[in-house]
Amino acid sequence: MLTQDNLQKWAPLLVLVVLVVFFTAVNPNFLSIRNFARIAIASTPALMIAVGVTFVILMGSIDLSMEGSVAVCAVLFATFFAALGGSLAGPGLLAVPATLLVGAVFGAINGLVHVKLRIPSFMASLSMGFVGIGLSLLITGGDRILVEDPLFRSLLTVRLGGFPLMTYVAIVALLAGWFIQNHTTIGRNFYAVGGGEDLAHASGLNVNKVRVICFLIAGVFYALGAMLAVAQIGIAETVTGRNLMFVSITSVVVGGTALWGGSGGVWNTLIGVLIVNVIGNGMVVIGLPSYVQDGVLGLLVITAVYLSTDRRSLSFVK
């Protein structure tokens, strides 16, 4: 049934389909496995970051620390990896859980700063992002760290069904995100806090704990995104996380997750990431200059928020 609610729910997917049809019509080369694989590679790290921040946005908070978090995780991963022998086949594998732990700790600090010092999540996470950037510069001294282990690089180089392995890693992580969202207490709590914080409190939830855990989980996804970003180019450096803040938050919002929390989820985010990357890729394919892309993405966010907002329920927007 085509009601307004339904339309709002399916609009992001519809937009994605329309975009694909449009770019294909302009340039038939757009619709090919090769090109889709390209889109998938570009989307992978962003998807991980976006899934992480989806949880935070579901609670009605915001996390802007991802660029710093990714920078720290990327350079620490490369450092651990090199120190542990530089191969995934050996003890270097331990660098993976170690990095996830770093992401979790970074996220937890972020959450604790927000909750314990009572700083708005916007400011707490933005500042933590800068701390992360500074920290990663301190670790690398501004240098790049190369990661050349062929086994690690196989994430990009080895393809299965036309798509590189890292796409499958991302899909597994997305499913994990979906599981957290729909089948765990903490996931349900995100919706409860986002839908009505006072109520969640009055139902006996420890809202502050939920918040800290949420930032922690987001941090783990950032760490995952950081490692995939390193796998993508084989280099870990401070700028590994560059641009991920705008792209990930754009994706979450374009996918239809409400900025004030309570509705949306990781599937919306998947669609959002694909929309953003299809636009980016499609504009290259049809030959538009790259600087147009940022402008288009900005307009897209405004449109998406405008369309996805149920303005009847909002009296004021601050």
Next chain:
Amino acid sequence: MFELRKVEKRFPGVHALKGIDFKIGRGEIVGLVGENGAGKSTLMKVIYGAYQHDGGEVLVDGKPVRFHSPREAMDRGVGMVFQEQSLIPNLTVMENVFLGYEKQFVRFGKIDWKRMAEATRHQLEKVKLAIDPATVTSKLSFAQRQLVELAKVLTLEERVDGNLVILLDEPTSVLAKEEIELLFTLMRDLRKRASFIFVSHRLDEVIELSDRIYVMKDGAVVDAVESGKAEVEAIQRKMVGRDINREYYREEKQRPYDEGKVLLELDAISLPGRYKDISLKLHAGEVLCLVGVEGAGREAILRTVFGLLAPQTGKMSIHGSPAGAVSASQRVAHGIGYVPRERKIEGIVSGMSVFENMTLSQMDKYTRAGVLDIAAERKLARDWIKRLSIKASSENADCGNLSGGNQQKVVLAKWRSGGSDIILLDHPTRGLDIGAKEDVYDMVREMSAAGVGVVLVADTLEEAIGLSHTIAVVKDGEIKKWYNCPPGAKPSLYDLIHYMI
């Protein structure tokens, strides 16, 4: 000059105003009284333009009008002095007085503060308030703010030709005696220019001041009493309406409670400014009702029991052991459930489904290692939907789309299914229609039968008397009087009011 004819207003599920006829002449002071939820505030909102009527006519000087916003109403001379004060605390007095109307003081894009201060001083003189217009509003006393509020509305005098209608919502509730006298003198003086609609719980004041008194009940004007013939008792009877109907409150189902089993005990708890020396015992199967006027401290007591407020002194024990840390989650774990007044804010999460709402307070029981057993959650929800006959398309329906009564049932199901045996009900029937109210009463009786103790803050006195085993009359944060209310020997409304006011 200002008249309502057969005005109707409906909200989803509630018929808030039913054929209201209301008239106010030039220079008149008209009283408006009624119990909470009788429709007074809705009526006022229609008058000052916050709501639009769905039926009937609003006439100004005989011509039909329709106010789409308070501003339009103000442009026709209708202004409101708010009970919950509407001044913005971080702005100065003059900025507040001319908020939205600064244009007259603007020269070349710049506000001429001197002229605005001058104009504000002129307004403040009307209410005989000698303060600096540049004072930041938060520095004023409540009474001063009330007068500034009035001064703000009186700017209409210069702005609008013709007569003014000024609404005063509980203007005396925060004022001391001399301040009330001053206000009344002011109102009488201002009758040359303005008519007043005066809403108050204090009937003696209304009678003293008004030319005519409209009595509202259940969304309708049940009587318009001329001042000469007004008597407190007669008006009270009309506000309450029909005699207390025993069947309505399920009195025949009221059973004695279990005196041997104390669920909750408060021992002389105090919180300065909120309540003092509160002691009570809640037994299994008992409905204990806290009765008092708005702001008497009833809600603070409930919130303390639920761990949202901490008492400064005194002891509290739940199921015979000390209450422990002040936190809602701790209280939930000890079997206390809270059904708050603001259903939309604290009762249900709209956007979440019925089953998600029901298990929100007890997710631990439906998880293993953090993973939810959704099938079990759904089953629980289906059982309770059937048990309380909740009208929802399924357990997956969005709670936000249910009617008020059904939302209330979901909230109750949430606590009951979680095994809570101390339930705090804060205005559980507010905003519900009669049928839904009766459902709630049935549920209260059913809870008593199941050995649950209920602390109730009722929407009306009748409800309090009808439902409770025990009544505590709270005034100014203290329990002034206890009543036992066995079926057939309940105290009367007038007994209670005597101790409330």
